[in-house]
Amino acid sequence: MTVGNVIMDAEPGASLWADAWRRLKKNKLAVFGLLVLSVLIVIALLAPWIAPYGYEQQNLELGATPPSFAHWFGTDLFGRDMLTRVLYGGRVSLAVGLIATFVALVIGVTWGTIAGYLGGRTDAVMMRIVDALYALPFIIFIILLMVVFGRSVLLLFVAIGAVEWLTMARIVRAQVLSIRNQEFVEAARAMGLSTPHILAKHVVPNSLGPIIVYATLTVPQVMLLEAFLSFLGLGIQPPQSSWGLLISHGANVMEDSPWLLIFPGLALSLTLFALNFLGDGLRDALDPRVSKD
Amino acid sequence: MALLSVRNLTTSFHTRNGVTTAVDDVSFELKKGEVLAIVGESGSGKSMCCYSVLGLVPSPPGKIESGTALFDGRDLLAMSAAELQSIRGTDIAMIFQDPMTCLNPFLTIGEQLIEPLVYNRQKTRHQAKYRAIELMRETGIDRPEQRFNSYPHEFSGGMRQRVMIAMALITEPKLLIADEPTTALDVTVQAQILSLILELQKTRDLAVIFVSHDLAVVRGLAHKVLVMKGGRVVERNATSNIFRSPQHAYTQQLLAAVPRGEKTSEDLSQSRTVLAVSKLNVSFLDRNSGKRLTAVDDVSFELQKNEILGLVGESGSGKSTIGRSILKLVPADSGQVHFAGRELLRLREREMRLLRPQLQMIFQDPYASLNPRRTVFDTLAEPLLYHGLAKRSNIEHQVLALMDDVGLARTAIRKYPHEFSGGQRQRIAIGRAISTRPELIIADEPVSALDVTIQKQILELIIQLVEKHSLSMLFISHDLAVVRSLCDRVMVLQRGRILEVNRTENLWSNPQHRYTQSLLESVPQIES
Known part of the structure; x- marks a missing residue:
């Protein structure tokens, strides 16, 4: 009877992910990271309803004031409520960070896997394309995109993702190159499985470790890139803001009004911590060898 | 004392x-x-x-x-x-198993040999070199004066081990x-x-x-x-x-x-031919010289139904390449491979894929041949589901039957490969190979990574499965004792060429080729 139960526990075929989820739930830090991230996302989504003020609501007479009961995070030079600005900024930053990273992940993993697995001439051509794109100054690339498609926040996500996938593709390719020569891949070929099946079930799952680690590193990179582009006037426009922009403005007035740097900085750090814990937890959870149960 | x-x-x-x-x-x-x-x-x-x-x-x-x-x-x-x-x-000096990893690839053999003398014993380089060359000669390295300035990669495995021995002895240990x-x-x-x-x-x-x-x-x-x-x-x-x-x-x-004893080969002259290989040639491109190196040289043989055919040779003789090129895992230059009424080398990959379930392989290293992220269930169910040999509704029962077949405990079904010992892993790999009910299995050194007591169990399992499912098998091995106890006929391979094919008892009682004789004489015996 026990044998039957053992099998019924999990869906056949989805067991790596089912097991990974089971293991992830036992990792306290990862669960904490996931929780913090979820809370941040929910808060960002609900910003219009929970923010105490309007994000463009100025009070020039008030000017920059330190944190108080009326303004928990203080106010900026225009007298705008920082808590509100951080809440709204989180919408942009989280969206850019997660969506652009996801775009980079999808393109990079697909590209790198195909190049690495097929090898030979296909690999050479695909990787030279990556090299050529690397050589292109990405600011020019993004300006080009903006010129052709017009400026929109959605395009910003795509543009950043389209730049960030290059490194991802290289990492994945290197992983796949070593994995495709392992005997279990040869065994899968001898078994008569098709190439897409082998890639999906045998190659990609075994290269997930570095992919996840790099993805968690990409998120902050992307958020800062967005701030940089916005600073140049290519990203989001005032009075809208993001954590990256708030930080770069805050850094300018650090000595007079440190709260303008501290609070958006804290919000960004909290996100990164949560992501790193979650990323490490995911990597371990997806590797059955790391720990038993 | x-x-x-x-x-x-x-x-x-x-x-x-x-x-x-x-x-x-x-x-x-x-x-x-x-x-x-x-x-x-x-x-x-x-x-x-x-x-x-x-x-x-x-x-x-x-x-x-x-x-x-x-x-x-x-x-x-x-x-x-x-x-x-x-x-x-x-x-006290020590020599290790793998001479390649113990030598520094960036230093000449001579430099590594005289190192302990020059740094620990305060000998001059000249004295040390004289001593090193003397020892190289003593350990059977020919032309030691020239070899003194060679790098490790220019030596074969045996020669490297001689260097290691010379290195160990150069300080005259007790x-x-x-x-x-x-x-x-x-x-x-x-x-x-x-x-x-x-x-x-x-x-x-x-x-x-x-x-x-x-x-x-x-x-x-x-x-x-x-x-x-x-x-x-x-x-x-x-x-x-x-x-x-x-x-x-x-x-x-x-x-x-x-392993000991000799299989009394059955008379298989009446049984039908399962696999016919003729004039198979395989070569590889050597990246350093740009030349093509011949790995398999004009190999022809036939394999009968229910036969276990041994393929023996030393490392680099091309025995694994033969197995892999039959399965089209390695491209062949020319030749023909007839199996199940088809000529495999001319088939497209798509057509080949349909035949693959009937033609399976067992690999040498059960630590490498199993996907570390898939459970026993995943590994064994995958070929069955993929080729439509089982329905999702009764896949559990088929997998469990397979596990019984290869002697794995049913409770292990949800475990990952790293939770098993080497022998159990090889059982999983064998289970995967027989899952599609193949007609022919190519076993590439399936027991050489295993301890001797485990090896015995796996060999027994193979014999049992060959009989139960009336399999035919090409058994590739460097271990002559194993081949002798298991195979009906044996082929001896050297540098990509088949030197000799004979029934097992004839090969041991009356080896024809000089190389076969030296091979048989080299095997350490447990009985006098």
Whole structure:
């Protein structure tokens, strides 16, 4: 009877992910990271309803004031409520960070896997394309995109993702190159499985470790890139803001009004911590060898 | 008075998963000019014994808990790291299993040989070179003057091991510790290295500790034998006694597991041909020279229904390439492979894929041939579901039946490969190979990565499955004893060419080719 139960526990075929989820739930830090991230996302989504003020609501007479009961995070030079600005900024930053990273992940993993697995001439051509794109100054690339498609926040996500996938593709390719020569891949070929099946079930799952680690590193990179582009006037426009922009403005007035740097900085750090814990937890959870149960 | 006297040595490893005792209360003595063999299976603590004495146990996690090791009256275990280091490499020398990883690829052989003399013994380079060349000649390296300036990659495996031996002896040690020195070598080379070690031991009156998993190798070499299991010494005796009248049950089991005997080949002349290979040629592009190197040279053979056909050869003879090119895992240059009424080499991959379930492979290394992220269930169910040989509704039952077939406990179905031992992993791999009910299986060294007692079990399983499912098998191996006990017919391969094909009993009683004769003579025997 026990044998039957053992099998019924999990869906056949989805067991790596089912097991990974089971293991992830036992990792306290990862669960904490996931929780913090979820809370941040929910808060960002609900910003219009929970923010105490309007994000463009100025009070020039008030000017920059330190944190108080009326303004928990203080106010900026225009007298705008920082808590509100951080809440709204989180919408942009989280969206850019997660969506652009996801775009980079999808393109990079697909590209790198195909190049690495097929090898030979296909690999050479695909990787030279990556090299050529690397050589292109990405600011020019993004300006080009903006010129052709017009400026929109959605395009910003795509543009950043389209730049960030290059490194991802290289990492994945290197992983796949070593994995495709392992005997279990040869065994899968001898078994008569098709190439897409082998890639999906045998190659990609075994290269997930570095992919996840790099993805968690990409998120902050992307958020800062967005701030940089916005600073140049290519990203989001005032009075809208993001954590990256708030930080770069805050850094300018650090000595007079440190709260303008501290609070958006804290919000960004909290996100990164949560992501790193979650990323490490995911990597371990997806590797059955790391720990038993 | 003993040269080395080890008393109550206990070494354990402290890890997150608890404390494991690798060496458990081991004592032995070794006199000058004596050869002691330490024999055991993987994980028995035989190497760890030697590493403990030499202070080479990685610490942490390793820790020497207790014991003494008196060498020339001084306790090695009580010495400081610096004192121990001065004894290592001068009075005690060591040679390892894999000569390639122990030589620095960026330094010439000569440079590495004279290093200890120049830095530890304050010899001039000239004196050291003279001594090194003398030793190279003594260890059977031809043209030592020229070879002195060669790099390790210019040497073959056997030659590298000779260099390692020369390196170990250059400081004139009193004790030589050899840790599986011939395990990575071909059988003919192994015979040469063993006789070299024996000769050097006699002329120098060396004390030698010879660590090995191979009883047959030990037999012609050691004066006394220590049999270890799970960190403990289970039996110690003079070599002749160990082989004549083993006392401990485990020693008896080890001796019984050594493959012996000869399969009486069945008459298969009436049975139908399953696989016909003709004029198969395979070559590889050598990236350094840009030339094509021939790996398989005009190979033709036939395999009958229910036959186990052995393919033996030394490393680099192309035996694995033959197996892989039949399965089209490696592209062939020319030739024909007839199987199931089709010519495989001309098939497109799409057509080939439909035939693959009938033509399976078992790989050598069960640690590499199983996807570490898939459970036993995933691994065994995948081919069945993919080829539509089972429905999702009854896949569990088929997988369980398969596990019964290969002798895996049903409760292990949700476990991952790393939770199994090597032998159990090979059972999973075999289960995968037979899952699609193939007609032909190509087994590429399926037991050479396994301990001898496990090897015996896996061989028994293979015989049983071949009969039960009336399989035909191409059995690729370097181990002649295994092939002799298992195969109906045997092909001998050298440098990509088949030298000789014969029924097993004929090949052993009357080998035709000179190479076959030397191959057969090189195999260490467990019985006189």
